[in-house]
Amino acid sequence: MIYGILAVVFILFILFCYYQNNKTDITEYRIENKHIVNNIKLVQLSDLHSKPFFKVLKKLKEINPDAIMITGDFINDRGKNKNKMFSFGKELLKIAPVFYITGNHERRLAYFEDLMKELENLGFTVLLNNISEEIINKNRIAIMGLDENQADFEDYKARKNGTFVYKDMKPCFEMLSKCCGFKLVLSHFPENFEYVKENNYSQYDFDLQLSGHAHGGQFILPFIGPVFSPGQGIFPKYARGSFGERPKLIISRGLGNSEFPLRLFNHPEINVINLIKPQE
Numbered sequence: 326m327i328y329g330i331l332a333v334v335f336i337l338f339i340l341f342c343y344y345q346n347n348k349t350d351i352t353e354y355r356i357e358n359k360h361i362v363n364n365i366k367l368v369q370l371s372d373l374h375s376k377p378f379f380k381v382l383k384k385l386k387e388i389n390p391d392a393i394m395i396t397g398d399f400i401n402d403r404g405k406n407k408n409k410m411f412s413f414g415k416e417l418l419k420i421a422p423v424f425y426i427t428g429n430h431e432r433r434l435a436y437f438e439d440l441m442k443e444l445e446n447l448g449f450t451v452l453l454n455n456i457s458e459e460i461i462n463k464n465r466i467a468i469m470g471l472d473e474n475q476a477d478f479e480d481y482k483a484r485k486n487g488t489f490v491y492k493d494m495k496p497c498f499e500m501l502s503k504c505c506g507f508k509l510v511l512s513h514f515p516e517n518f519e520y521v522k523e524n525n526y527s528q529y530d531f532d533l534q535l536s537g538h539a540h541g542g543q544f545i546l547p548f549i550g551p552v553f554s555p556g557q558g559i560f561p562k563y564a565r566g567s568f569g570e571r572p573k574l575i576i577s578r579g580l581g582n583s584e585f586p587l588r589l590f591n592h593p594e595i596n597v598i599n600l601i602k603p604q605e
Contacts, residue, residue, distance in 0.1 A: 342587055349381060350592045351388070354567060354575055357601045358532060360507040363462045368421070369596035371396040371513075371537025372579030374430065375405040377413040381580065381595065382420070388597055390421045391461050394468075395449075396537040396577060397428025397513035404434060411447055418448045424457065424468050425449040428513040428538065429476030429555075430583070452511060454497050458504060464600070465506025469497060469531075473514055476538075481555060491521045498529040507600065510534040510572075515563035516556050518574040527572055533598070534574045539564040541578030544589040551591075565594075 368390040370381070385393070400410050417423050425444060427437075434440060445451050452470020459466045473492055483489035494517075501508055508531035512518075515536035519527045526534060542551020542564040554561035568574040578594040 345588050345590070345592065346582065346586075348592045349378070349384065349580070350578075350594045351384065351597060352594055353597045353599065355599045355601055356533065356573065357603045358507055359603055360532070361464055361600045361602045363464060364602060365392075365462050365464055365466075365600040366390045367392050367394060367598040367600065369394045369396060369535050369575065369577050369598065370580060371577035372398040372428065372540060372581055372583075373400075373410070373413075374398055374579075374581035374583050375401040375403075375407070375410055376581035377406060377409040378580050378593070379413065379416070382413075382416050384595060385417070385420050388595075390597070392459075393417055393421050393423045394509075394511055394535055395423060395425040396511050396535050397426050398430045398537065398579075398581075398583070399425065399428070399444075400431055400434075400440070401583065402430040402433035404436075411443070414444070414447050414449060422459075423449045424470065424511065425451050426470040426511045426513060427453065427472050427474070429474075432472075432474050433477065454494075456500055456504060458506075466509060467501060467504035467506055468509045468511065469501045470511045471497060471513075473512065473517065475514065476555065484556065491517065491524045493524050494526065495524075495529075498526070498531070502530055508532045512536050513538050514556060515539055515574060515576045516561075518563065518568065518572075520557065520563060527569060527574075529572070531572050534572060535577070535596070535598075536563075536574065537577045537579050539576060539578075540583065541565045541588070541591040541594070543585055543591065545591040547590070
């Protein structure tokens with residue numbers, strides 16, 4: 326009898342874990358902006374970590390975005406499922422143009438440069454500290470992708486010891502300041518928006534930053550919130566949701582997992598950002 330009960334409990338636990346890791350939430354944001362003359366729908370995907378979420382494609386077809394933003398860790402640092410992720414990327418491109426930045430996992434790959442070329446050949450717009458000026462639905466959009474390359478294992482040690490020095494991305498933001506229209510920044514690391522004192526991004530003139538990396542804190546505990554994020558530590562502030570008005574930060578909880586295999590009360594997430602013409 327006891328073994329039967331244990332077997333049922335074990336099966337229920339496995340089903341619970343599967344649900345937590347695979348039930349996908351859609352979070353919508355609405356941003357009015359003077360540079361928007363025709364409404365735009367953007368989708369943000371982040372931190373897939375080599376998990377080809379093919380059922381996400383069905384949701385994206387229903388959403389019908391004007392553009393897709395991938396904010397890093399598309400492929401993990403072991404290069405797992407690389408060809409499957411390329412197949413997934415091809416399907417994304419059938420839905421909308423894809424703009425991509427690196428995360429810390431891609432940066433750890435020995436064949437990083439080759440991977441960037443492969444993604445470009447696939448059709449992704451790969452942004453490595455540069456800007457793509459686009460016309461989307463008759464709107465001028467300047468999309469800047471940052472390649473901070475700040476989360477190698479040695480960087481984590483330096484951060485723990487208090488000796489880590491964040492990059493000064495001011496030259497990139499100076500380039501962005503010369504662009505016209507809506508200014509969008511893609512940065513893998515959400516803490517760089519405000520948490521970094523002298524080199525924080527919120528001091529610059531742009532409209533919106535999209536980030537990932539924190540995985541929603543991996544666990545989200547009732548009445549407590551996100552539990553842990555690399556780079557921020559215990560109970561991270563910048564793990565989900567939005568911060569600020571202009572510039573505004575939106576953080577994706579991500580879709581996949583990294584080394585830790587389980588999410589808890591923290592489902593995979595697709596962010597839908599509606600850029601809206603101001604009401605008259």
